[in-house]
Amino acid sequence: MARFKKKNDKGTPGLNMGSMSDIIFMLLFFFMVITTMRESSLVVKITVPQATEVQKLEKKSLVSYINVGVPLEPQKYGSEPRIQLNDEIAEVSDIGTFWESEKSRHDEADRPFLSIAIKADKDVRMGTISDIKQEMRKNGAFKLIYTTSRRAK
């Protein structure tokens, strides 16, 4: 009995927390890397329309984005809806070059699965979208996704 009492006097031994921070840091770095990946900053204002029948985009690396909206800097680019490819404002006629460069970034085997997502503001007129679609058809880009957000049914 006496022996047990002696042990109790020492108090509970502390857990070794040394490796805890390592684990947390690893998680932290994971999230930091994930969030900054392939995030080209938008220079146009976009609120995507809502829809109920949405699908998830499969294989995000195979999707290229065309952003359409009113520029955030109207004094520089005007207040009419414009197209953003990669990081800069572009013209409809630039889509051909954009598509070629997107194709050349991928393997030959992946190319048939490449698609273009049109991420457009809900207040954009269809004229602009139609121009983009016609230009895509001309350049052989037929897979198209209209980016929307999910709305409850």
Add this chain to the structure above:
Amino acid sequence: MAKRSTPGLNTSSMADISFLLLTFFLMTSSINTDLGISRRLPPPPPEKQEDKPEIHQRNIFVVKINSHDALLFDGQIGELRDLKERAKEFLGNPRNLSNLPEKMAVDIPLLGSYDVSKGVISLQNDRGTSYEMYIQVQNELTAAVNEMRDELSRIKFGKSYADASKEQREAIEKAIPVSISEAEPTKIGGNK
């Protein structure tokens, strides 16, 4: 010389700090899973097209949206909420009416011979149509197709389309294709 261990740094607060950072990044980051409605564009028309392929009037369902976002289908002004039912009726043609699309029996694995509708929904918009309205219409038409697929899946396989296996889905996709044609834009009454 007496052997002395180096005093350990107190690192217990390290975990707290990194937890704080972790929660910050967790909350601010949105691993944005992009959602959308996918479509396939038709290849560009050949340069010189003498005679257009003939499509019977009964096989085509025209949906028009004008520059004021008003909807026209069945030759009259319609409401967005009625569009889905009309589209389903058109694509399904359950009673084989003579003014609704023809069907063609196709052999499909898993389903056997199935009457695939020849109907095409032609969606025409104006240059002045708002993108939001266009997406709403696309959404209703997609909903019509999805509901029909779901119904077929329940009849044939006894489960919803979402739960069906990959092969079963492919069979259903062949039986009920997304036949929505996005026509070239018109300029009726449009500005610009």
